[in-house]
Each structure stands twice: as C-alpha cells, then as structure tokens.
Amino acid sequence: SALHVLDAHGEPVPPGxxxxxxxxxxxxxxxxxxxPGQTADRFVTRTLSKRPGARPERLYRTGDIARWDAHGRVHLLGRTxxxxxxxxxRIEIGEIEAHLAQWPPLARAVVTVTTDTGGDAALCAYCVPAPGAA
Structure with a gap:
C-alpha cells in the first residue's frame, strides 16, 4: 500500500x-x-505515474487533508x-444536523464538537426554535 497526497485535479502535490x-x-x-454511490465517490482506478509502463492503481479517497514534510512524513491537517x-x-455531523432539521419544532440546528467539564470531547447541538414553537 502507498499514501498519496493529491490536489483537486488528482495530481500529486509537492512537499509542504x-x-x-x-x-x-x-x-x-x-x-x-x-x-455503489459511496463506492463511486471514494474509489477510483487510475495511473498516477507519468513514467512509461506505469500501471493503474486502485485508490481510496480518505477525506483527510494532509501534506508531506521534507522528510517524507505525512501530516494530517483536517477533513474535507x-x-x-x-x-x-466516525460521525458525520451533517447527518446529525439533517436529522435534527426534520423535527418540526426546530428552524435550524448546528452541531459542533466541544469539550465537556471532564475534558472529554462531546457533541453539542445548537438549536433555533421554529416561529411559534413552544
């Protein structure tokens, strides 16, 4: 297996x-x-190398933003x-917000990760009531 850091066009990026x-x-x-929808979004087969005789490779899109350093190490920077x-x-915050949005008494909900009083990470939903909701 190999790690690849690619730009928006699927081309390798230089260190940094x-x-x-x-x-x-x-x-x-x-x-x-x-x-099949998730597969089409996350998996591709393509040739990354421009060298003659290079073969196609199966690739999985992780959704992580990363960069190479000058020593060939990968640093994770966040998510796309x-x-x-x-x-x-693994939790999709957008899915939680979508479920909350289906509840009629809410006009809007935003979910974030916060730190609770014990120092542990926790999900927190900020909700705006719909007009006329009690």
Whole structure:
C-alpha cells in the first residue's frame, strides 16, 4: 500500500503543499458493499505515474487533508467534510444536523464538537426554535 497526497485535479502535490490523502495499492478494497454511490465517490482506478509502463492503481479517497514534510512524513491537517472521530466512532455531523432539521419544532440546528467539564470531547447541538414553537 502507498499514501498519496493529491490536489483537486488528482495530481500529486509537492512537499509542504496541502492536498487530499488517498491510499493506493493491492490492499485497497473494491468498494463499499451494497453502496455503489459511496463506492463511486471514494474509489477510483487510475495511473498516477507519468513514467512509461506505469500501471493503474486502485485508490481510496480518505477525506483527510494532509501534506508531506521534507522528510517524507505525512501530516494530517483536517477533513474535507464534516466527519469527526469521537471515542473511536466516525460521525458525520451533517447527518446529525439533517436529522435534527426534520423535527418540526426546530428552524435550524448546528452541531459542533466541544469539550465537556471532564475534558472529554462531546457533541453539542445548537438549536433555533421554529416561529411559534413552544
């Protein structure tokens, strides 16, 4: 397996330049079982090298923003989406906000990650009541 930091056009970026982290190689899955939409969004097969004889490689888009340093190490800088990791679970904040938005008494909801009084990360929803809601 190999790590690749690519720009918005799928081209490798030089050290120090942020890009999206992709994982490539023989160990990369073919896709998500039973989810062709997610598979199409996250998995591609393409040739990254411009060298003659270069072969296509299966790549997985992680959703992480990263950069290479001058020593060949990858540094994670954040996410391209609203996904957070909380107590080992990957959580899509947008999905929580979408579910809250379906509740009629709410006009709007925004979810963030905060630190509770014990110093642990916790989800916090800020909600605006709909006009006339009690």
């Amino acid at each position: 330049v942020p890009g999206e982290l992709w994982i490539g190689g023989e160990g990369v899955a073919l896709g998500y079982a039973g989810d 989406d609203g996904q957070v990791k909380l107590r080992g679970h």
